[in-house]
Amino acid sequence: MTTAAVFGTGSWGTAYASVLADGGTTVRMWGRRQAVVDQINAGCNTDYLPNLSLPSSVSATADPAEAADGADIIVLAVPSQTLRANLGEWGAVLGDTAAVVSLMKGVELGTTKRMSEVIAEAGGVAHERIVVVSGPNLAPEIAKKQPAASVVACIDESVAEMVAAASNPPYFRPYTNTDVVGTEISGAVKNVIALAVGMAEGLGMGDNSKASIITRGLAETTRLGMALGADVMTFAGLAGVGDLIATCMSPLSRNHTFGVNLGKGMSLEEVVAVSKQTAEGVKSCQSILQLAHKHDVRVPIIEQVAAVVHDGRRAEDVVGALMMRALKNETD
Known part of the structure; x- marks a missing residue:
């Protein structure tokens, strides 16, 4: 046995x-x-x-x-x-x-x-x-x-x-x-994207907004994983998009709930005070951002989440920063 x-x-x-x-x-x-x-x-x-x-x-x-x-x-x-x-x-x-x-x-x-x-x-x-x-x-x-x-x-x-x-x-x-690399990168980054989706929900945004963040978050995850040698197919599977959807959309997700509270205007300290369990995205967003910068990977959603969590930026300002970025080809 x-x-x-x-x-x-x-x-x-x-x-x-x-x-x-x-x-x-x-x-x-x-x-x-x-x-x-x-x-x-x-x-x-x-x-x-x-x-x-x-x-x-x-x-x-x-x-x-x-x-x-x-x-x-x-x-x-x-x-x-x-x-x-x-x-x-x-x-x-x-x-x-x-x-x-x-x-x-x-x-x-x-x-x-x-x-x-x-x-x-x-x-x-x-x-x-x-x-x-x-x-x-x-x-x-x-x-x-x-x-x-x-x-x-x-x-x-x-x-x-x-x-x-x-x-x-x-x-x-x-x-x-x-594909250990792709599996791990998917699991780490989805927590940060879930914070962003939670913030959008806390700000009163609907499913269009959340679906857009999830999809572009998957693009960031895939870019980073590919730069580290991952298999692109991993991101279309259970460890990639499957885990991303569950973590971003479920009220059972600690990262999603943490983001919702940030979107409602609570400070990081206030959210930590009411949270009884670890929201991994809060702790890892800065290290994931550093990893992306090390490999010259564009991760605008992760950048904005890190700015809210670590630099005191307001959640409502993140939306404007993302929407005003220069236009580009979706699959570039």
Whole structure:
């Protein structure tokens, strides 16, 4: 029987642990807070997914070594900007043989590295063992066992197939892919585009406006991914447009909701105060913008979101800045 360790007890980490367990995998979760560990061992995670009854094959511990002991699959589900620090604490337990799965969607501040690159560098994990799971996977819907699909990407397709086989309960369909770069860029950038769509909604704009932002956001994502060597087809798939639509349009999306509050006129500090979970786009937009500039990629939507989040620009000013740009060919 396959054994997995899940490092991180937030919404998506917990939902994915349930996916693995429902697929027949024994799961041990690692959590930093003993109170959450105790909840999971009692069959629930009331802090993040209070309505999910965890399978009996899911347990938890506050000891990283105990969580990883004998695991065939090690899943990393911590906030993206804390990944390097976490690996500095317990990266040695990742071992030399387990597939290491990233559920994180971000670009590291300062280094502009993708999460798989941080895992390889700070965790000493060979790229052939690093797997990225990404797609339209809103955790509350997964917790309700509503049908969903996702991409399982690894440069070694046999490793991707092994992880996909362990992540295949009746309600969750994984598709394998070898394009790690495109899968990760899609997952990171869609959070920033969701902030922009949320701001448009908060300003009272309708579906034309939001669809326009989503479509042009996909263009920015594709340009950046292609500059980094990604496969263009990835952006037309589950990890690309699929995840983009779900994150931009759903009220369950933390980034969308964060953007709505910014659009309504709340300050960044006010939105942070009322938000109980991480909106990855807020933290990653600056590093994604730096990555784009490094590769001379035009990303006007990302630029404007970063200006609102980090420079104090008003959400309503962003619309004018985008609409007054010089005319150009759509596919240029």
